[in-house]
Amino acid sequence: MKIVAVTACPTGIAHTYMAAEQLEKTAKVLGHQIRVETQGAMGIENELSAADIREAEVVIFAVDIDVEKRERFSAKRIVQVAVQEAIRNPKAVLGKITA
Amino acid sequence: MAVEYTFQCPLPNGLHARPASQLAAVAGRFACELQLNNERTGTVANAKSILAIVSAHIRFADACVIRAAGADEAAALAALRDFVERMLPEGDEPLPVARTGPGEPRLPRALRTAGTSWLAGTPVSGGIGQGIVVVIGGLRLPEALVSAPTGSPQEEQRKLTAALTSARTALERRLTPGLGMVEAGILHAHLAMVADVALQEKLDEFVAAGRSAGAAVVEAGRFFADRLGQAESALVRERAADVQDVCLQLLHELYGTGARDGGPTLTQPSVVVAENLSPHQLLALDRRLLRGLVLGYAGTTSHTVVLARSFDVPTLVGVADAARRLTVGNEIIVDAHHGIVVAEVTPAARRFYAREERTRRARAEQLARFTQVPALTRDGRRLQIAANVATIEELAPAFAGGAEGVGLFRTEMLFLDRDRPPSEEEQFGVYVQAAKTAAGRPVIIRTLDIGGDKPAAYLNLRPEANPFLGQRGVRLYPEQARLFNEQTRAILRASAFGPLWVMVPMIATLDEVRWVKARLAEVQADLAARGVAFNRKMPMGIMLEVPSIAFILEPLCREVDFFSIGTNDLTQYFLAVDRGNENVADLYRARHPALLKLLDMVVRGIHDSGRWVGLCGEMGRDRRSLPLLVGLGLDEISVAAADVPGLKAAVGQLDAAECRRLFEAAAACATAAEVETLLDNFYRQAAGQPLLEESFVLLDVDSGDKTEAIRDIIDAFHVAGRTDDPQAVEDAVWAREEVYTTGLGHGFAIPHCKTDAMAAPAVGVARLREPLAWGSVDGQPVRMVLLLAVRESDPQDIHLRVLAQLARRLMHEDFRAHLLAARDAAEMIDYLTRELNPGGAPSSP
Numbered sequence: 001m002k003i004v005a006v007t008a009c010p011t012g013i014a015h016t017y018m019a020a021e022q023l024e025k026t027a028k029v030l031g032h033q034i035r036v037e038t039q040g041a042m043g044i045e046n047e048l049s050a051a052d053i054r055e056a057e058v059v060i061f062a063v064d065i066d067v068e069k070r071e072r073f074s075a076k077r078i079v080q081v082a083v084q085e086a087i088r089n090p091k092a093v094l095g096k097i098t099a
Numbered sequence: 100m101a102v103e104y105t106f107q108c109p110l111p112n113g114l115h116a117r118p119a120s121q122l123a124a125v126a127g128r129f130a131c132e133l134q135l136n137n138e139r140t141g142t143v144a145n146a147k148s149i150l151a152i153v154s155a156h157i158r159f160a161d162a163c164v165i166r167a168a169g170a171d172e173a174a175a176l177a178a179l180r181d182f183v184e185r186m187l188p189e190g191d192e193p194l195p196v197a198r199t200g201p202g203e204p205r206l207p208r209a210l211r212t213a214g215t216s217w218l219a220g221t222p223v224s225g226g227i228g229q230g231i232v233v234v235i236g237g238l239r240l241p242e243a244l245v246s247a248p249t250g251s252p253q254e255e256q257r258k259l260t261a262a263l264t265s266a267r268t269a270l271e272r273r274l275t276p277g278l279g280m281v282e283a284g285i286l287h288a289h290l291a292m293v294a295d296v297a298l299q300e301k302l303d304e305f306v307a308a309g310r311s312a313g314a315a316v317v318e319a320g321r322f323f324a325d326r327l328g329q330a331e332s333a334l335v336r337e338r339a340a341d342v343q344d345v346c347l348q349l350l351h352e353l354y355g356t357g358a359r360d361g362g363p364t365l366t367q368p369s370v371v372v373a374e375n376l377s378p379h380q381l382l383a384l385d386r387r388l389l390r391g392l393v394l395g396y397a398g399t400t401s402h403t404v405v406l407a408r409s410f411d412v413p414t415l416v417g418v419a420d421a422a423r424r425l426t427v428g429n430e431i432i433v434d435a436h437h438g439i440v441v442a443e444v445t446p447a448a449r450r451f452y453a454r455e456e457r458t459r460r461a462r463a464e465q466l467a468r469f470t471q472v473p474a475l476t477r478d479g480r481r482l483q484i485a486a487n488v489a490t491i492e493e494l495a496p497a498f499a500g501g502a503e504g505v506g507l508f509r510t511e512m513l514f515l516d517r518d519r520p521p522s523e524e525e526q527f528g529v530y531v532q533a534a535k536t537a538a539g540r541p542v543i544i545r546t547l548d549i550g551g552d553k554p555a556a557y558l559n560l561r562p563e564a565n566p567f568l569g570q571r572g573v574r575l576y577p578e579q580a581r582l583f584n585e586q587t588r589a590i591l592r593a594s595a596f597g598p599l600w601v602m603v604p605m606i607a608t609l610d611e612v613r614w615v616k617a618r619l620a621e622v623q624a625d626l627a628a629r630g631v632a633f634n635r636k637m638p639m640g641i642m643l644e645v646p647s648i649a650f651i652l653e654p655l656c657r658e659v660d661f662f663s664i665g666t667n668d669l670t671q672y673f674l675a676v677d678r679g680n681e682n683v684a685d686l687y688r689a690r691h692p693a694l695l696k697l698l699d700m701v702v703r704g705i706h707d708s709g710r711w712v713g714l715c716g717e718m719g720r721d722r723r724s725l726p727l728l729v730g731l732g733l734d735e736i737s738v739a740a741a742d743v744p745g746l747k748a749a750v751g752q753l754d755a756a757e758c759r760r761l762f763e764a765a766a767a768c769a770t771a772a773e774v775e776t777l778l779d780n781f782y783r784q785a786a787g788q789p790l791l792e793e794s795f796v797l798l799d800v801d802s803g804d805k806t807e808a809i810r811d812i813i814d815a816f817h818v819a820g821r822t823d824d825p826q827a828v829e830d831a832v833w834a835r836e837e838v839y840t841t842g843l844g845h846g847f848a849i850p851h852c853k854t855d856a857m858a859a860p861a862v863g864v865a866r867l868r869e870p871l872a873w874g875s876v877d878g879q880p881v882r883m884v885l886l887l888a889v890r891e892s893d894p895q896d897i898h899l900r901v902l903a904q905l906a907r908r909l910m911h912e913d914f915r916a917h918l919l920a921a922r923d924a925a926e927m928i929d930y931l932t933r934e935l936n937p938g939g940a941p942s943s944p
Contacts, residue, residue, distance in 0.1 A: 017907045021911075025910060042899045084839055
């Protein structure tokens, strides 16, 4: 399954990246293809392209703050979870969207 | 017949001690009766009495009437009217600002969570002291004298007059040339008070009513101390302690030493608590046992406070009702860092302050590495760091803090707040003491820099519409030739005792320099003829604050030995911006490229002529400007003593060649904004300090709880100089902690913050001996804490990338296992450096 995700937390120096790492790591184990954009203190990194978003079947927002450039995802199915949840239990988060 | 004049008080802080003393001085020149009425309160004051005027509590915009009655009433009223309309509006000074707002000090978390009982105060002399509470009461008649028989009013009056005379003589006798400036200033203030007519009238009144001389002194003292103590203006309130001191002195004259309620004898480490403590009472205490002062009303500039500061006694003022709320004999802590009195030394407080003390010592040891060695840039360029001082008492601490000289000794404090200028002998005493204290280091003494904005009543300066462009500094000397002569004589004579340099302010032309040199030559010739010792080669220099100097450097360099750039005035004269005017405040830019070009031109020009150039303005203490100043190529930077150690350490982080390139690029900019962008980039790219140092890795520490574990790491940052304000970093970490827990599970926690209280970003690691509750997502206790702290305003991507990588790697079991297993700090740093190298492979699926 093709997935795109955005992670973002209040200070943007730790949880954003931990969540991204957990989603990437777990998706790989479960056999999904995932691209994760981080919106942290360095700004947007690994920015999702229009093609990435178009091809994705589902979008995960693991965020505690507003997503920047949210309009890119207007037509997509979005699953939003707290950053904490993606860090603590990435398997359950990914389970939610494939269910 | 009487005449009168009505006005509204133009002073925002009211008619406080300094303007009152000036008004009283003008009034005192006339024989007629002069009254000052405050129409708001209905108070009538004798306009010749400082005490009476300040007791009239005249606030901003209060309607006042001056009534004159007597032979010279017309002349007196005209003079006072002139004073009120022209001098008074200039004679104000801003109120000292308390560091923390009342009732809102930032209590350290460890104390807050332990429910420690505490009182808030305004710190006026730093440090932390612990001791038992000793309360000193106010002015009262010694028990033994209460029942003493009272003579006839005539008899008591005679005793009183004798006491006033001998008190005056005693004060004058204590005014010896070797006295420190602070103590001399106090004695002058007390002399004025002993001669005050309102005090005299009050004393007469009580004696006439049948009181003994002693009781009259006590009651008059209480009367004025109460009235001053209730004043809304802090500047007035702080004179209350001086009244008390003068009255204690009078009691002493009346009844001998037995009468003075000299205060308690300290027998163990003590904190003295008083509503009001006079300078004399403070001097009477055993300083070896005095650990702190807690005062009710005393201003931040009161004489007692100035003394406490020079004795380095931790002091809090504005602690309401302290004597009632603290228990005599109880152990308390005066914490002038946080602005609190810890009323009860609980185990939690003891533990917290033991740690504070350890941290403070460790930080001092760390700073000592810089303080007692010359400041050098990374590439070995020498830059002297000196101290700016205004009183003799500041010299010793400045040198202890690593100052390599005194770059600016402001002498104005010697001349202000008194009714006559200091004598040559008094000044000589101060300058000799400076030379001796400096022990071979150079001391630059600036001759009197006074003008219409810093009034000294005895100079009879004419008020000016624009004192900053008026008759100030050197421009005043021809008219005050005697004053200048006495000062230069005193400096020259003192130059025989150590390397003193003399510096003249406000020079704009070559003629002024030649005039000054001619006067110096005359003094030298006279001293030589009398066989008085002085240094014939005493360097003579000028302040570089008027832009015209930049264009006549060559001839000037033939006349003077050195220059010191006063950036504050130079900036405002060069950019035509009054720095005190809010409407144009954003035009005041010390880093304006035009100003940088001017600075470059003068420093090069001075060096080409083989002369020395330092800088003694505010810009020197501005850390962001430091790379530019290093790039400018100055010989010396002089800053407030407290800033010296930090500045020396900061110079050591910079590369002079890099700074020069930055400076040249900045001076070539067209706008101030471009300079700021350059600086941003400079800081972003600067190699800077490593995120992780060995001292930030705490292995198997005994932190007692989460609060301590976090503070342990932050204190390590503080000791290494990454932050000067560990409390602010702690607050920032806990603010983040409150959003949701940073306990990630698996026994790991990653607290973090973004705050400009960090001078540079850092990562700290604490591996705990005992796992601690953290409120982690998996409910498990934490064994390993990684604390990330970056700056808010200019975070550097290179550091953020490392932190992001660290966060990612923490999600991996093998990474966590390595951290838990590291044998020592070096191994841990080694492992982390390898794993987190930003050039390493990104971790992607």
